[in-house]
Structure formats: C-alpha cells, structure tokens
Amino acid sequence: MTERESDVNPFLQGNFGPWRMEGVAGDLEVAGAIPRELNGTYYRNGPNPAFEPPGRYHWFDGDGMIHAITLGDGRASYRNRYVLSNGLKEERAAGRALHSGLLDLNPTEAPSFKNTGNTNIVWHAGRLLALMEAAFPTRMRPDTLDTLGEFDFDGRLIGPMTAHPKMDPETGEMLFFGYSPFPPFLQYHVADRTGALVRSEAIDVAWPSMMHDFAVTKDHVIFILCPLVFSFENMAARGGPFSWEPERGTRLGVMPRSGGNADVRWFQTDASYVFHPMNAFADGDEIVLDVARYGRLDFMSRQGVDNLDYRDDTAARMHRWRIDLRGGGVKSTPLDDITAEFPRIDERRLGRRHRFGYTAAREPELNAGGRPVWSAIRKYDLERGTTETRRFGAGNGVGEPLFVPRAETSAEDDGWVLVLVYDQARDTSEFTILDARDVAGEPVATVRLPHRVPYGFHGNWVGA
Numbered sequence: 390m391t392e393r394e395s396d397v398n399p400f401l402q403g404n405f406g407p408w409r410m411e412g413v414a415g416d417l418e419v420a421g422a423i424p425r426e427l428n429g430t431y432y433r434n435g436p437n438p439a440f441e442p443p444g445r446y447h448w449f450d451g452d453g454m455i456h457a458i459t460l461g462d463g464r465a466s467y468r469n470r471y472v473l474s475n476g477l478k479e480e481r482a483a484g485r486a487l488h489s490g491l492l493d494l495n496p497t498e499a500p501s502f503k504n505t506g507n508t509n510i511v512w513h514a515g516r517l518l519a520l521m522e523a524a525f526p527t528r529m530r531p532d533t534l535d536t537l538g539e540f541d542f543d544g545r546l547i548g549p550m551t552a553h554p555k556m557d558p559e560t561g562e563m564l565f566f567g568y569s570p571f572p573p574f575l576q577y578h579v580a581d582r583t584g585a586l587v588r589s590e591a592i593d594v595a596w597p598s599m600m601h602d603f604a605v606t607k608d609h610v611i612f613i614l615c616p617l618v619f620s621f622e623n624m625a626a627r628g629g630p631f632s633w634e635p636e637r638g639t640r641l642g643v644m645p646r647s648g649g650n651a652d653v654r655w656f657q658t659d660a661s662y663v664f665h666p667m668n669a670f671a672d673g674d675e676i677v678l679d680v681a682r683y684g685r686l687d688f689m690s691r692q693g694v695d696n697l698d699y700r701d702d703t704a705a706r707m708h709r710w711r712i713d714l715r716g717g718g719v720k721s722t723p724l725d726d727i728t729a730e731f732p733r734i735d736e737r738r739l740g741r742r743h744r745f746g747y748t749a750a751r752e753p754e755l756n757a758g759g760r761p762v763w764s765a766i767r768k769y770d771l772e773r774g775t776t777e778t779r780r781f782g783a784g785n786g787v788g789e790p791l792f793v794p795r796a797e798t799s800a801e802d803d804g805w806v807l808v809l810v811y812d813q814a815r816d817t818s819e820f821t822i823l824d825a826r827d828v829a830g831e832p833v834a835t836v837r838l839p840h841r842v843p844y845g846f847h848g849n850w851v852g853a
C-alpha cells in the first residue's frame with residue numbers, strides 16, 4: 390500500500406490537519422464576559438482539504454473553510470462551512486481529489502485549477518467575499534455561509550484578485566490588484582463604495598512574481614515586487630513554479646492614487662520577501678511601510694518546505710522601510726528580532742499613521758521544526774518602540790490577531806484583539822478576546838468552541 394500524503398506531511402497533521410465537518414453551535418460556553426459592544430461576526434478563512442491530496446500538499450492548497458463566530462448580547466455562536474467552489478463540487482461528485490496542488494503544477498499539461506477561495510474573507514459594499522489570489526472572489530451568504538458563486542464585478546473584472554484588498558476608511562473604496570505569471574503580470578483595480586469596479590489598469594513590472602499583498606496610503610499605492618520569480622523551466626528540479634533570485638533585489642513601486650502606470654516609480658531595497666505589510670503612511674517626503682519581512686523565501690518549493698527552519702532568516706520579522714520620494718532611497722530598519730507574521734492594525738488607520746500594530750509571534754525557545762506555529766500575540770507601540778506579548782504556551786498556536794475598536798470614535802488601541810487559540814491538551818480551540826490596552830493580561834473573555842479550528846490565514850470583523 391502506498392503512503393498517504395497526510396501520513397507524512399506536517400501541514401496535514403495536528404491542528405494543521407483539516408476539520409471536515411460543517412455545522413452550527415449556539416450558546417457557547419464563555420469564561421469571563423463578552424463585551425456588549427462586540428455585536429457582529431468574526432469570519433476566518435483557511436485551507437482545509439476536503440479530500441486526501443493526490444500528490445504533494447502545500448499549505449496554500451486546501452479548500453477554503455469559513456469559520457464564523459457571532460457575538461451579541463454577551464453570547465456567542467459558531468458556524469463553519471466550506472467555500473463550495475466548482476472544483477470542490479466536482480471532487481465531491483467524484484468522491485476524491487481531482488486537482489493537484491502548487492508543488493505539482495505541470496507546465497506540459499493544461500492546468501487543472503481550483504478556486505479554493507481559502508485565504509481571506511472580506512466585507513465590502515454589502516458583499517461577503519472569500520478570496521484567494523489566483524482567481525475571482527467567491528461570494529458567500531453572511532448568515533448561513535452558503536456559497537453564492539464566483540463574483541466578477543458584473544463582468545468587469547478581468548483576471549484574478551488579490552486576497553488582500555484595502556478598504557479606504559474615508560472614501561469607502563476597495564483598492565486591489567491581481568497578478569499573473571502571464572502578461573499582464575500586474576493589474577490595479579478600484580471598486581467604489583457601492584462595489585462597482587470603476588478602474589482597472591495594467592502596471593508594468595520588471596518580472597512576473599507572486600505578489601501576495603500590497604500597501605496604500607492616503608495618496609499612494611505601493612506594490613512590492615520581490616525576487617520570487619515565476620519560472621516554468623526546470624520546475625521538476627526546483628520543486629515548484631518559483632525561482633528565488635536574490636540578485637534582483639526587492640523593488641517597491643510607488644504610484645500616486647491619482648495617477649497611473651506611467652507615474653509608478655520603483656525604489657530598490659535588499660532582496661527580501663513580504664507576504665504581509667502591516668500598514669503604510671506618508672511622513673513628509675517619505676512613505677513609511679511596515680512589513681513582516683523574510684530575508685529569503687524557501688516556502689514555495691518542495692525542497693524548501695521539506696527543510697524549513699523557523700530559527701533562521703527564512704523567518705519573518707517586523708521591519709520598517711522608509712521610501713524617500715525626494716532622494717530616491719529606501720532606509721531599512723528592523724523593528725524586532727522576534728519572528729512575527731500576520732500583522733494587523735486598527736483598520737481605521739489604514740493608509741494613515743499608525744501607532745499600534747498586532748502580530749502572531751513565535752517565541753525563540755519554542756522555535757523548532759518547520760511548521761509555522763505561532764504561540765504568542767505581540768502588540769507593537771511603534772511610537773515608543775515597545776512591545777507587549779501574550780503567551781499561550783508551546784503547542785497552543787494562535788492565528789492572526791484582529792483589532793476591533795470599542796466604538797467608531799474610540800482611540801487607536803481602545804478596543805479588543807480577537808484571536809483563535811488552539812488548546813493542544815484538549816485538542817480543541819478557543820476564541821479569545823483580549824483587551825487591546827492590556828494584551829499581556831488575562832483575556833476579557835474566552836469562548837469555548839465545539840471543536841478545534843485548524844490553523845488558517847485571515848479573518849475580519851463585520852459589525853451587526
């Protein structure tokens with residue numbers, strides 16, 4: 390009998406392993422008190438392969454599953470559903486996986502592609518969209534989590550959409566981009582506050598790359614072009630479609646929001662990879678861009694995934710870039726020496742000067758092995774240069790922290806940090822509400838979920 394991928398792949402084991410039941414649970418047990426101001430739903434997306442993978446599995450491959458925790462009147466309920474993509478429907482009909490993953494792309498065959506919708510879930514203009522960066526958004530029903538189907542902005546979106554659109558807190562616009570290994574390699578898009586796609590423009594880039602996220606300020610858009618180059622030669626030897634070519638360096642493309650492709654200026658910095666910026670803002674003639682920066686990226690090939698070690702410079706650390714729009718340089722300053730990812734801010738500060746940020750962090754003494762288990766939540770005060778850390782213990786991994794303000798007008802860190810925490814001893818998960826002004830202190834409330842929620846990617850809060 391041949392070995393199953395789930396017997397050998399660490400991303401299919403422990404709390405990385407899929408949870409395959411869909412269900413609903415009301416009146417969950419709560420320790421502490423859920424703040425009455427928290428009225429709404431936290432949606433979280435992540436990869437959750439519905440069937441045993443047919444070949445090598447990459448963490449980015451799994452079918453999307455939405456976990457929704459609804460809070461109101463101090464009570465909590467839970468619901469989870471798959472993003473029911475066309476690909477998953479075919480696989481359910483067949484009773485087995487039909488689509489191979491990222492590490493098994495075969496350039497000589499027609500791509501067998503599945504829009505897993507597994508990366509993020511966002512709310513804009515009355516639509517709940519599950520996103521994965523290589524495809525159209527998938528529209529979901531916010532109450533039942535039924536999949537409504539792919540959404541192409543009424544036929545106006547040509548090409549894929551990033552999983553990391555930016556909602557401008559003043560204009561209500563949704564700014565986003567899409568990248569592709571084939572021309573046009575990069576396109577920039579704007580949806581207005583009603584959700585209508587009002588602008589699409591191809592942006593020239595020096596090479597095709599996997600661009601996971603970007604940044605915006607009040608007046609600029611910043612594209613992050615890293616030396617992770619799409620290359621379909623020697624794919625078998627390299628173990629994937631990407632080639633890490635550090636001699637190219639990393640380039641930051643700054644475009645005025647009032648301008649277009651002809652106005653993009655590129656700024657050079659040391660070779661590095663960024664999945665996630667924390668935020669960007671203008672500071673005089675400079676743009677400040679805080680990012681979770683990897684010195685190199687080994688995560689996108691078979692060999693790299695097999696040999697990951699989160700102690701070395703393959704791990705992300707928070708970092709500040711200052712782009713000098715007048716002088717032309719990029720000043721590069723580490724903000725922290727602890728490994729951290731999934732940076733978030735108060736979304737009301739998006740594109741504006743932020744003082745506080747939140748990440749999932751790894752503690753050095755727990756840094757072993759090749760799986761990104763984040764065991765702490767770390768708050769940054771970037772004005773004072775201080776951090777605060779809430780530890781959950783080895784094996785009790787956390788997900789992306791999400792800040793929710795107490796009220797529309799409350800101060801930047803007056804609110805809560807919502808985070809899913811795995812409880813390894815009980816093999817279940819908890820939804821933890823931390824006081825954003827006392828992240829290291831005891832949680833304000835802990836909601837016991839009916840079962841574990843696998844480690845995933847991104848989530849957002851939608852007020853009732």
Ligand SMILES: [Fe+2]
Pocket residue numbers: 508552553601602664665846847
């Ligand atoms: Fe992401």
